[in-house]
Amino acid sequence: MRKCIFLFALVVLPINLFGLGRQIGAPPDTLIDSVQVQVIIPERIGLYLETDASGDIVVFDLDAAGYPPASFPAYYDPTDPATSPTVDIEVFSNSPTKTWYLDACGDDFDATYIPITQLEWSPAGAGSYTDFSNGWTNHASGSKTTGWEAHDEDYRFEAQADDPAGTYTTWVRYRVYAL
Amino acid sequence: MLFVLSGFGFLLSPPSFDLVVFPGRAVTKSIRITNVSRETLFIEVKKEDFVIDARGKVKWLEPGVYPFSCHEYVEVNPLSFTILPGEKKTVRFTVNLPQNARGEYSGVLVFRSVRLPKVWKPTVVLEGEVVCALYIKAANTVVKSGDIKNITYEGDTIFIEFSNEGNCRLKPSVTLTVWDGPEKVYEKKVEGETILRHSRRVFAFPFKKKGRFRVIARIDYGGLEILEGEREILVR
Numbered sequence: 001m002r003k004c005i006f007l008f009a010l011v012v013l014p015i016n017l018f019g020l021g022r023q024i025g026a027p028p029d030t031l032i033d034s035v036q037v038q039v040i041i042p043e044r045i046g047l048y049l050e051t052d053a054s055g056d057i058v059v060f061d062l063d064a065a066g067y068p069p070a071s072f073p074a075y076y077d078p079t080d081p082a083t084s085p086t087v088d089i090e091v092f093s094n095s096p097t098k099t100w101y102l103d104a105c106g107d108d109f110d111a112t113y114i115p116i117t118q119l120e121w122s123p124a125g126a127g128s129y130t131d132f133s134n135g136w137t138n139h140a141s142g143s144k145t146t147g148w149e150a151h152d153e154d155y156r157f158e159a160q161a162d163d164p165a166g167t168y169t170t171w172v173r174y175r176v177y178a179l
Numbered sequence: 180m181l182f183v184l185s186g187f188g189f190l191l192s193p194p195s196f197d198l199v200v201f202p203g204r205a206v207t208k209s210i211r212i213t214n215v216s217r218e219t220l221f222i223e224v225k226k227e228d229f230v231i232d233a234r235g236k237v238k239w240l241e242p243g244v245y246p247f248s249c250h251e252y253v254e255v256n257p258l259s260f261t262i263l264p265g266e267k268k269t270v271r272f273t274v275n276l277p278q279n280a281r282g283e284y285s286g287v288l289v290f291r292s293v294r295l296p297k298v299w300k301p302t303v304v305l306e307g308e309v310v311c312a313l314y315i316k317a318a319n320t321v322v323k324s325g326d327i328k329n330i331t332y333e334g335d336t337i338f339i340e341f342s343n344e345g346n347c348r349l350k351p352s353v354t355l356t357v358w359d360g361p362e363k364v365y366e367k368k369v370e371g372e373t374i375l376r377h378s379r380r381v382f383a384f385p386f387k388k389k390g391r392f393r394v395i396a397r398i399d400y401g402g403l404e405i406l407e408g409e410r411e412i413l414v415r
Contacts, residue, residue, distance in 0.1 A: 045194035047307045048215060050186020058303040087305065088186060095194060097371055101237070106303075119303065136239060155303065172303050177287070177310035178194045179229070179237065179373050 045100060046092035047176040048148060052081040060157040072161035075120075075129075077154075085124035085152035091140070091176055092148050098178035099143055102151060103136040109168035116170060118160065124152035132172065139174075187216040188307060189262070189292055195312035198274060202317050205275040210311050212270065212290060214262040220292045223259045224270055226250045228286050231373060233340070233381045242286060247376055249284035249315045252276050272313075280317035282346025283376055287312050314348060321347045325400040327408035328379065332394075337384045337412070339396045343374045350374070351400035355384045358393040389414050 051058055059080040068074075078086050093100035106116040120129035121139070130137075140151045190213040200206050214220050228245035230238050242250040255272045262268050272288065288311045324345035331338045337357070343349050350371055357365035367384055374380045391413050398406040 042192045042211075043194060044190045044192040044213075045309055046188060046190035046213075046215065047309050048186055048188025049305045049307045050188075051305065058305075060303075090188070092190060093194070098194065099371060103237075136237075138236075170303055171306050173291075173306040173308060175289070175308040175310060177237075177312065179231070179287075179310075179312050 041094065043095050044092060045095070045176060045178055046148075047102075047174060048088075048090040048092075049174060050088040051086060052083070052088075058086055058155060062157075062159065067159070069159060072159060074159045076157045076159060078156075084154050086155040087153050089151045089153060089174060090148040091142075091145055091151060093142075093145050093176075093178055095178055096144055099141055100145070100176060100178040101138055102140040103175045103177075104132065104139050104172060105134060105136045106132040106172045107170050108134065109170045110164075110166070113162060113164050114160075114168055118158045118163075119170070119172070120156050120158060122154045122156075124154050126154075129154075129156055136175065187218050187220060187292060189214050189216070189220060189222070189290070189309065191290060191309045191311050193311070195314065197314045197316075199316045199318050200274050200276050202276040202278045202280045205273050207271055207273045209269045209271045210288070211267055212262060213267045214264055217264050219264065220262050221259070222262055223291045223293075224255055224257070225289050225291065226253070226255070226286060227289050231375055231378065231380075233379050235372060235380065245286070247282070247284050249274070249286040249313050252280070252284065252315070253286070253313065255288060274313075274315050276315065276317050281320045283314055283316045283321060283348060285312070285314050285348065285375065316347055321345070323347060323349065323400065323402040325349060325351065325398065325402060325406060327396055327398060327406050330394055330396055330408055330410040332386070332412040332414065335385060335387050337386045337394055339382045339384070339398075339408070340379060341374065341382065341398055341400075342379045343376060343400075345402075346376050348373055348375050349400045351398050353382050354397045355382075356395045356397075357386060357388075358395065359388075359390060364388060364392070386414070 058078050060076055061079040062076055064079050065076050091102055108115045116134055117131040119132045122129045192211045226242035228240040228242055228248045230245055253272050253274055289308050291308045293306050322345045326342045326344055328342045329340040350373055352370040354368045356363055369382055394410050394412055396408045
């Protein structure tokens, strides 16, 4: 008898303790819980400019490119950087609702003789050139970008017959916004 | 995680603020700037106003020129700083509207980055600017109101002229449908365009079919009512 009780204790109790007994007796208890996960992606807008030119400035060295030309107006590509694109421009905007705009303007090289309109831009590789101007003009726009979005540009300089010799510098300004 | 790029550039967060402020109570907010280039950048912050014309073109103005400019009531700090590669910096601005402020005031903060050239030659130097727009409403004084002023057809295009007659900016949802008798022959929706207070906007919808049509414009500008305008056009 004692042996039977011992065997019963040895076989049945562990089964009860480890859950098999539950299937036979009480209904299963199920504990469902969840973990809330929150991801916060900030709304951001950004502009990135790069040129392969040495010294990070775009140079039109008309002497190296052959000046004067046979006739005016004549168009010169930059001597530095010598390859397209002249400027790498990238825009970042992750707003799902706002339209972003990329505008540009420039100062005159020389107010009397070499206005900024003698500098022209085109979407890289397109060859469809437009004058820069003193006022802001739109170069690109769009909705949410996929990461940094490229809007590279090529430049060329329009030499006019009355351009006086000299060394001229100007600033080209890019502005990105989403109003 | 940010990738550091080899040119020069930076990110702003957020690109705009839409604040409701109680007149007489100062509110301070911050703008985060992240340098994503390998260069140390010198950044200047300047205030500007803007208007948007009827065709949607933005015109930038000196601060205080726009009659509903916010800049008289906004203090920014710092106005210039350097930022190291990969570094994040915060610019704070404090808004304090006067007791007689009514409706919405707007303007922008322009963050201009200059990388000075390392050599001096005949050159074009690049400059980058990123804009943070500010829209500041005086609490409990905002009135939304709009009206369809005209529907016209000219040069293969249907134009809908909408007037913002309230004292805050609107971003209406404009739906145009064109009917040939009982049949709908055209439908297009435009939304998300900003129209500043007391200004107009002309929405253009290209339309080239020939015949007599009924044009219905429906504008939801977020007010109490949805505007609807109707006109018959003859396209030869």
